[in-house]
Amino acid sequence: MAKYILESAGNINWMALFALITFMTVFLLVVFMVFMDNKAFIKKMENLPLDTEDDMPTSFSKHS
Amino acid sequence: MANMETFYYDNKIVRNFAIATIAFGVIGMLVGILIAFQLVFPVLNFDTSFLTYGRLRPLHTNAVIFAFVGNGIFTGVYYSLQRLLKTRMYSDLLSSLHFWGWQLIILSAAVSLPLGLTSSKEYAELIWPIDLAIAVVWIIFGINMFMTIIKRREQHLYVAIWFYIATWVTVTVLHVFNNLQIPVSFFHATNVFAGVQDALIQWWYGHNAVAFFLTTPYLGLMYYFMPKAANRPVYSYKLSIIHFWALIFIYIWAGPHHLLYTSLPDWAQSLGTVFSIMLIAPSWGGMLNGLLTLRGVWDKVRVDPVLKFFVVAVTAYGMATLEGPLLSVKSLNAITHYTDWTVGHVHIGALGWNGMLTFGMLYWLFPRLFNTPLYSVKLANYHFWIGTLGILFYAIPLYWAGWTQSLMWKQFSPDGFLVYGNFLETVTQILPMYRIRAIGGSIYYVGFLIMVYNLWKTAAAGKLIANQEASSPPREENAVHTGEYWHKWIERKPIQMLVVSAVLILIGGIVEIIPMLMIDNNIPKIASVKPYTPLELEGRDIYIREGCVGCHSQMVRPFRSETERYGDYSKSGEFIYDRPFLWGSKRTGPDLHRVGGKYSDSWHYNHMWDPESMAAGTIMPRYPWLFENDLSTKYTAAKIKNLQMLNTPYPDNYADKAVSDLEAQAKKVAANLEKDNIKMEGLEKKEIVALIAYLQRLGTDIKVESSEVIKK
Numbered sequence: 149m150a151k152y153i154l155e156s157a158g159n160i161n162w163m164a165l166f167a168l169i170t171f172m173t174v175f176l177l178v179v180f181m182v183f184m185d186n187k188a189f190i191k192k193m194e195n196l197p198l199d200t201e202d203d204m205p206t207s208f209s210k211h212s
Numbered sequence: 213m214a215n216m217e218t219f220y221y222d223n224k225i226v227r228n229f230a231i232a233t234i235a236f237g238v239i240g241m242l243v244g245i246l247i248a249f250q251l252v253f254p255v256l257n258f259d260t261s262f263l264t265y266g267r268l269r270p271l272h273t274n275a276v277i278f279a280f281v282g283n284g285i286f287t288g289v290y291y292s293l294q295r296l297l298k299t300r301m302y303s304d305l306l307s308s309l310h311f312w313g314w315q316l317i318i319l320s321a322a323v324s325l326p327l328g329l330t331s332s333k334e335y336a337e338l339i340w341p342i343d344l345a346i347a348v349v350w351i352i353f354g355i356n357m358f359m360t361i362i363k364r365r366e367q368h369l370y371v372a373i374w375f376y377i378a379t380w381v382t383v384t385v386l387h388v389f390n391n392l393q394i395p396v397s398f399f400h401a402t403n404v405f406a407g408v409q410d411a412l413i414q415w416w417y418g419h420n421a422v423a424f425f426l427t428t429p430y431l432g433l434m435y436y437f438m439p440k441a442a443n444r445p446v447y448s449y450k451l452s453i454i455h456f457w458a459l460i461f462i463y464i465w466a467g468p469h470h471l472l473y474t475s476l477p478d479w480a481q482s483l484g485t486v487f488s489i490m491l492i493a494p495s496w497g498g499m500l501n502g503l504l505t506l507r508g509v510w511d512k513v514r515v516d517p518v519l520k521f522f523v524v525a526v527t528a529y530g531m532a533t534l535e536g537p538l539l540s541v542k543s544l545n546a547i548t549h550y551t552d553w554t555v556g557h558v559h560i561g562a563l564g565w566n567g568m569l570t571f572g573m574l575y576w577l578f579p580r581l582f583n584t585p586l587y588s589v590k591l592a593n594y595h596f597w598i599g600t601l602g603i604l605f606y607a608i609p610l611y612w613a614g615w616t617q618s619l620m621w622k623q624f625s626p627d628g629f630l631v632y633g634n635f636l637e638t639v640t641q642i643l644p645m646y647r648i649r650a651i652g653g654s655i656y657y658v659g660f661l662i663m664v665y666n667l668w669k670t671a672a673a674g675k676l677i678a679n680q681e682a683s684s685p686p687r688e689e690n691a692v693h694t695g696e697y698w699h700k701w702i703e704r705k706p707i708q709m710l711v712v713s714a715v716l717i718l719i720g721g722i723v724e725i726i727p728m729l730m731i732d733n734n735i736p737k738i739a740s741v742k743p744y745t746p747l748e749l750e751g752r753d754i755y756i757r758e759g760c761v762g763c764h765s766q767m768v769r770p771f772r773s774e775t776e777r778y779g780d781y782s783k784s785g786e787f788i789y790d791r792p793f794l795w796g797s798k799r800t801g802p803d804l805h806r807v808g809g810k811y812s813d814s815w816h817y818n819h820m821w822d823p824e825s826m827a828a829g830t831i832m833p834r835y836p837w838l839f840e841n842d843l844s845t846k847y848t849a850a851k852i853k854n855l856q857m858l859n860t861p862y863p864d865n866y867a868d869k870a871v872s873d874l875e876a877q878a879k880k881v882a883a884n885l886e887k888d889n890i891k892m893e894g895l896e897k898k899e900i901v902a903l904i905a906y907l908q909r910l911g912t913d914i915k916v917e918s919s920e921v922i923k924k
Contacts, residue, residue, distance in 0.1 A: 169467065171462065174716065175457070177452055178457040178458070179454060181453075182453050182454055183450070192368075193370060193449050194449040195445050196366070197296065197372070197439050197440055197445075198439060198444075203260050203295075203440075203668060212228040
């Protein structure tokens with residue numbers, strides 16, 4: 149399948165290769181970065197939206 | 213904590229955008245219901261130009277995408293950005309300009325599109341003055357957002373903000389390139405790109421409008437509001453980072469999957485397919501990240517309507533992002549393209565992902581903005597079930613209709629003839645499905661109206677907290693960050709984030725598009741293909757004005773079922789004078805690329821006057837105004853001059869004699885009609901004559917002799 153697609157790209161194989169290589173580079177870089185992050189930092193980041201003081205002290209009504 | 217600063221969040225701007233979201237949702241979806249019923253009952257076109265399907269369809273798509281979803285994005289962004297950055301928006305004036313500017317753009321679209329003022333490019337139909345206004349307002353939004361980020365109190369940018377930044381930068385790039393035009397008048401412009409290039413740029417835009425207007429900002433909202441509603445952090449922050457970078461990098465390449473089997477070069481089609489399939493990974497990564505955020509709190513989903521809406525929204529996102537790549541596989545695309553399957557697919561996205569996420573967000577926001585409990589949780593639950601049911605009743609019939617019709621198009625008898633040679637047979641077959649779809653849309657709409665009532669009562673019971681007090685320590689301006697990886701460095705720097713996102717999305721755009729712009733190398737020229745005559749050009753502009761492209765493609769794909777039905781398959785060299793291209797993306801009626809010479813002039817005349825008279829049972833509307841309106845030749849010369857500027861080979865000074873040539877050709881068409889006993893006062897001056905001239909020209913350039921490729 150991959151071979152067929154690359155072949156059908158004619159004389160612009162470089163384009164498919166360029167796309168593949170840049171994507172893999174970016175992807176691996178991101179994965180590497182992500183796994184180098186320390187746990188405390190990730191914990192802080194993931195809790196950023198959860199500051200409840202940001203919102204009004206409201207809960208859903210139970211009446212209907 | 214020492215050194216706390218007190219400040220106020222601007223809730224008024226959030227409320228304003230929320231109201232606009234709701235108001236334009238009411239209008240945009242109502243237009244959608246009307247056009248859905250028009251397909252079943254053509255009488256609902258009311259023989260009125262500004263109410264016909266062709267003109268209202270772009271109104272519906274624009275209203276839902278840019279008015280409903282657009283305002284939904286701004287609602288969520290203005291709420292979450294302030295809180296994630298611990299600061300008020302940078303400028304209340306810019307917020308206000310953004311709000312009113314955007315609403316004015318929507319209103320001008322609501323007027324101009326029914327009037328037939330359109331550039332005909334899907335989801336970018338608005339005329340050039342409105343395009344400019346969009347650019348200005350978008351830049352105002354950008355300045356406001358980036359300045360807010362710069363004056364923030366929170367050091368790091370949460371992943372939702374990355375999605376907002378990528379959205380802003382990509383939409384800017386897309387909007388500029390897809391709307392490059394040379395104005396002819398205030399309402400009309402000549403497209404800079406032609407034919408195949410225009411098609412590629414349009415679908416690079418069109419696909420990424422879905423990606424960076426309907427998807428990335430909403431993913432940002434998902435990453436903010438879903439943890440909020442579930443009151444727990446996102447399942448995996450690491451996954452959200454990978455989701456972000458992979459998604460924005462891959463999405464930008466996938467546009468050509470809208471043009472499979474067309475005259476677009478094979479390599480571009482293949483790139484589109486490969487990247488579309490790769491998209492499954494980040495999309496599903498994001499979907500799972502959203503759903504798994506609810507791990508351990510599924511009991512809350514049972515009682516909290518907000519979470520219910522979010523679950524269906526994210527599930528619909530997952531379904532649509534699996535379906536999209538599958539539809540990009542050539543063998544499946546050969547069946548589904550041009551059919552209602554595509555319409556069903558986009559509505560899983562629009563009704564499911566965008567709609568349900570917006571509803572959930574609004575139900576969550578209103579009680580907080582107005583500091584009062586939601587008026588009725590019960591009604592919100594009713595809305596949820598009615599809306600979900602509406603989606604199913606909308607999408608399933610269209611999948612059925614698309615599949616059925618496509619198989620009918622391709623059905624050959626044992627003798628080798630098309631079983632359903634008459635296109636209309638394949639339309640009447642699926643009308644029951646159109647009926648159910650219209651009902652499905654209406655069901656969804658009822659749910660929406662219930663929400664409007666519920667939120668109205670909520671707002672009335674409470675009072676807007678226009679300026680909400682908050683406090684936070686200031687940001688450490690010159691903090692030392694030793695030993696940290698540069699990932700965190702990017703996260704702290706919005707401008708770097710902007711630049712890196714821009715580079716990533718530009719890589720895809722440049723590699724894919726620049727080679728296509730090398731026109732001479734990529735588009736084989738065909739000697740017999742000539743520019744349109746002035747009359748045909750004006751006829752083409754009427755075709756554009758009436759939105760014919762919404763139902764008729766002009767692209768015969770290289771399948772036997774299509775060449776048997778329509779004629780020779782379309783060659784890229786045939787479109788080099790098409791500004792804009794009119795390939796279309798849906799066949800509610802037959803393809804028209806080879807319609808030239810297929811019928812007599814009088815057939816077209818009668819057909820446009822009353823389609824029923826030539827094809828009993830057709831759902832095409834009547835166009836009586838084409839027989840009343842005199843053709844305007846005011847801008848004919850200017851159009852020719854613009855085309856010459858873009859290297860269309862008209863003779864020197866041709867603009868001076870364009871109108872006289874036009875009148876001469878119009879007389880010929882009128883004489884032809886008179887031969888068939890069609891008599892009418894001033895016939896040669898009517899718009900219908902120009903339209904007939906254009907239709908009769910379509911695809912005829914290479915009909916006479918076999919295509920002679922003079923230059924590879």
